[in-house]
Amino acid sequence: MRKLVSLLLVVIALTSFVVACAAPTPEVIEKEVVVEKEVPVTVEVDKEVIVEKEVVRTVIVEKEVEKGVTIEYWQYFFDARVDAMNRLIQQFEAENPDIHIIHTNFPYADYRDKIAASVPAGVGPDIATLYYGWMPLWVDSGYLVPLPEDEFPPSMIESEFSPLVQAGKFDGKYWAIPTAVRTLALFWNKDLFEAAGLDPEKPPTTLDEFVEYAKKLTKLDANGDYEVMGYAVEMNGQAHHWYREILTRQFGQVPQSEDQRKIQWNASEGGYEAWEWLCKFETEYKTGTNDLFDGATQAFYQGKLALHIDGSFRLGSIAKNAPDLNFGVAPMPIGPSGELTTFGSFWTHGLTNKAASDPKRLEAAVKFLKFITTDEAMALWVDKVGELPARLEAASDPDLLADPKLGAFAQQLPYAYATFFVNESDDRQALMDAYDAVQLTGENPRAALDEAVEKVQALFDEFWATH
Amino acid sequence: MFKKLSLRRRQQLWAYAFILIPLFFFLAIRIGPTLFALNVSVREWNILSPEKPFVGLANFERIWQDFQNPKSVVRRAFQNTFSYVIIGVPTQLVLALAIALMLDRITRLVSLFRAIYFIPFVTSTVAISWVWRWMYQPRFGPINLLLSFLGLPEQNFLRDPDQALLSIVAVAIWQGLGFAIIIFLAGLKQIPQMYYEAARIDGANRWQLLRRVTLPLLNPTIVYLVVLQSIRFLRMFTQVITMTRQGDGGPLNSTVTVVLHMYREGFGRYKMGSAAALMVVLFLIIMMITLAQMRLLTRRVEY
Structure with missing residues (x-):
């Protein structure tokens, strides 16, 4: 009895492995034709003779080669x-x-x-x-x-x-x-511009204007909560690209070395300044915050966020989710270095x-x-x-x-x-963590940036060690 | 060959045949992959790559090296996982026992209360986590609305590195409470009333009844729950991936668990070898903790 059970187990285990390992052959379609036949079997149960019917299954495999x-x-x-x-x-x-x-x-x-x-x-x-x-x-x-x-x-x-x-x-x-x-560009809500007394057809063209507009557009309610946010940093959205590939260059710092081996975000004062510039929206200017439940993108759909940095793919989703939104799209605002740049x-x-x-x-x-x-x-x-x-x-x-x-x-x-990434999600995570450290634990922005650079550089070093 | 078997044998054979189905399930769905993961853990197993070279214990060595760096995610993951267990298991058991004792005493609407406590346990964890994620919202989340209504300061909950873990563990405790209550109730029903009567005759007060009769006789139930709930908290994953932004175990890795880290290693970075090695480590830890709990907590009680 025990032998029988163990035998069965082995058979089942083996079949499962065989089934799992067998690779499907895509162009040959196997047709299984099952033929069932009832065969009379005599069974002796406590001296009584019963005739039972046992079903015998035969599987015929027909191979058929598909055309094309x-x-x-x-x-x-x-x-x-x-x-x-x-x-x-x-x-x-x-x-x-x-x-x-x-x-x-x-x-x-x-x-x-x-x-x-x-x-x-x-x-x-x-x-x-x-x-x-x-x-x-x-x-x-x-x-x-x-x-x-x-x-x-x-x-x-x-x-x-x-x-x-x-x-x-x-x-x-x-x-x-x-x-x-x-590419990334600047989205702005024309209605909110008008409500704040700004010209709805004139989006900010420089980073200084961007800050000034963001402050003017922000509106608080009686409890001190945001009724309208000027600009909210969404680090898990596009803000990390804005910093990495655009703001650094605009503050005079090329983000990665030419051979893509070195992360240079903190290689000069410019890189730090660009980072601090971005952190200030939440620490100093209080122009908006990014909710865990709905991101800044949702807020923009709902007309609660005036300035938003996003990609061209957002046009399609705005058309679908907020067809009545009155908004415009402008090239990225220009920074102190005057360099024209965006992330693609x-x-x-x-x-x-x-x-x-x-x-x-x-x-x-x-x-x-x-x-x-x-x-x-x-x-x-x-x-x-x-x-x-x-x-x-x-x-x-x-x-x-x-x-x-x-x-x-x-x-x-x-x-x-287009930034060269070794691992895009880990790269982004490093900047998200740096930003969180500044906003949630009050860490010095420069120290947080240094830590992010260290993490990403480790990723790059590991990658280049085998290339 | 079957027809020569007696009826008894035939019935046994049928029984085995039925047992085979769950057995097959365990072999193919549980035990097979576990053994397979052992194989994965000693290889450099890039999931997209056809070549999976054998690397011995390199994956384990790497985990150990990372673990020694106090800032590493692995270190945080293990620390957090133990925090979940240390906070979660005792709190849940004490609460469950208290509620079970009260439910044991009342005679009306017992099944209603039982159902209310049990519903969270049978609800999808993902759904529950999303609801709580919303409840914990700053500003418009119900909990914060309540706090500001009571004139208390609003809290950041999931966005605060110091509160996020507690916020998640609270949800896990609440969700698992119903199960623990039901098991405790079953355990309480097992205790013969005559012990209580005898103790009362001897002049024992309520506290003494609990301390000297209920708890010792409930020991098998307690051991069972401690073991089971410890394993549950050691494997925390769904709540964390659902309740943190982009499922990253944040903010700042304050909620990341070993299982979540394993998932991100395996499916995010395609390093299945390293993920499987983490699994083996976690498996050994769970096994040691379970054996230790069974040995230390089990008491033979005879009256």
């Missing part, structure tokens, strides 16, 4: 992006009837987890959308394969695409290519090693990737998502530059910097 190629495209869920991509896929499939694209989405918060979980399971995308800042991690893992140079020559990418896209170059090769790029970033498309495992899939994936990075695809993307075209020609379209909302973003493209 099916590849998978994964991106995170964001209404406008999903919609735009579905349209592109429709067009692509109409032109290439032998290629079928499966488009899969996950909530943004789960996206990386799902990718991570898909790898050991042997499933997952052939083309995946990734934030450009994740590239070092993904390339290091061997998850991405370089773009084939004959299809995407580096010279073409460098001459035809926005210089931001060069952040996709890693170890001398291009690993990903985007459809669209984004992009979600990009990479080919995975799954695509590379089969020449037919790779061919189809490359074809699709080329299709979604054409001028036409980009034009559709701007229209649907509100992100700027990654190709210079499409981005310098006079209609786009004249657009009252998108114009400010497009106009800043020539001087947008």
Whole structure:
């Protein structure tokens, strides 16, 4: 008896492992046909003879080879992006009837987890959308394969695409290519400007004006709570980019060394001053605070925040969540150094090693990737998502530059910097913690910044030690 | 071969067949992955990478090195985790026992009260955490509105590095209270009334009844709850990831736990090896604490 039970256990354990390990073969579809037959069996129960029927299952596996190629495209869920991509896929499939694209989405918060979980399971995308800042991690893992140079020559990418896209170059090769790029700009609420007696068509153009306006726009109620916030620092939103890539330069400090090995936020007085400038909104000017429940972005939607720094992707969500908001978009205010600068970033498309495992899939994936990075695809993307075209020609379209909302973003493209990240979330966390230390424990801003630099530098040192 | 078995044997076989299903569940869902994680912990296991080289104890050495740095997240995670246990377990048990003793005494609406205390336990932790996150809001959160109504100073709760851990542990205590109460009630029902009667005849007062009769006879229940709740608090994760901004265990790592740190190592940084090593360390700690509790707390009581 005991032997029987243990035998059964072993069999079950083994089957579960086999089932877990077996990689699905994508192009061969196995059809299981179950044939059930009832076979009479005689059973002796305490001298009584009963005839029972036992079912014998036979499984016949029919193999069928599908025509054409099916590849998978994964991106995170964001209404406008999903919609735009579905349209592109429709067009692509109409032109290439032998290629079928499966488009899969996950909530943004789960996206990386799902990718991570898909790898050991042997499933997952052939083309995946990734934030450009994740590239070092993904390339290091061997998850991405370089773009084939004959299809995407580096010279073409460098001459035809926005210089931001060069952040996709890693170890001398291009690993990903985007459809669209984004920049940061200043959003302002025109109604609140008017209520505060400011000209609703004249946003602040310098950092000094920005502070002055933020103070004027702030309104407190009888309890001393904010009725209107002038500006609220959202460090977990875009404020860390504003500091890292924009304010530092505007105060005369280049944030990272040319070879991307050294973090220089605190390398000069300028870097410190830029940080202190940002910290003062909450410590000194009291122009707003960032709630744990709704961020500054929500407050801007609700008309409770007058000045807001955000990306072009915000246009789409404002149109959806606060269609009546009366707001304008202007280029980033200029600082003491007079340098024109903004932060640029992009979600990009990479080919995975799954695509590379089969020449037919790779061919189809490359074809699709080329299709979604054409001028036409980009034009559709701007229209649907509100992100700027990654190709210079499409981005310098006079209609786009004249657009009252998108114009400010497009106009800043020539001087947008994409920060090189070793690990974007840890980098951001270091600045969030530094800011919290200043606001919540009253730490000296300079000491807090030094600590953040130390943390991020450690990340960089660890990364460069193996490269 | 089955037809030669007697009826009794056949029935046994059926019983085993039914046991097999939960057994399979435990093997495949619980024990299998645990053993597998041991394998992961001795490798450099980048989840996206097909190569997972064996690195011996390097992951453990790294944790130990980080732990020695008082500012490191690992150090904070272990400190916080122990704080959750040390604050959470005794508070919860004392409260639960007090409520259970009172519920044991009343005769009307007992099931209503039991249900009220038990509801939080069966509600989704994520939902509960979001509601509390809202309740703890500065300014418009209900708790702060109440405080300002009473003329007390408003508190920052989750945004204050000194209060955040306490705020989260309070929610965890409240949520687990119902379970502990039910177990205590069951334990109280087990105690024969004759001991109380005998003690009263001997002139024992209420305090003496509690101290000399109830608590000693409740010992198995107490041990069970201490062990179970310690494990629960050692594995704190959902409340923290839901109630802190971006699930980072902040502000300033003041609420981060070992399990949350493990999750961020594994899925945020793709360092599964290091995450699994943390798991092994936590497993050993939980095992030692549990064994120590069982040994130290268990008392044989005979009357």
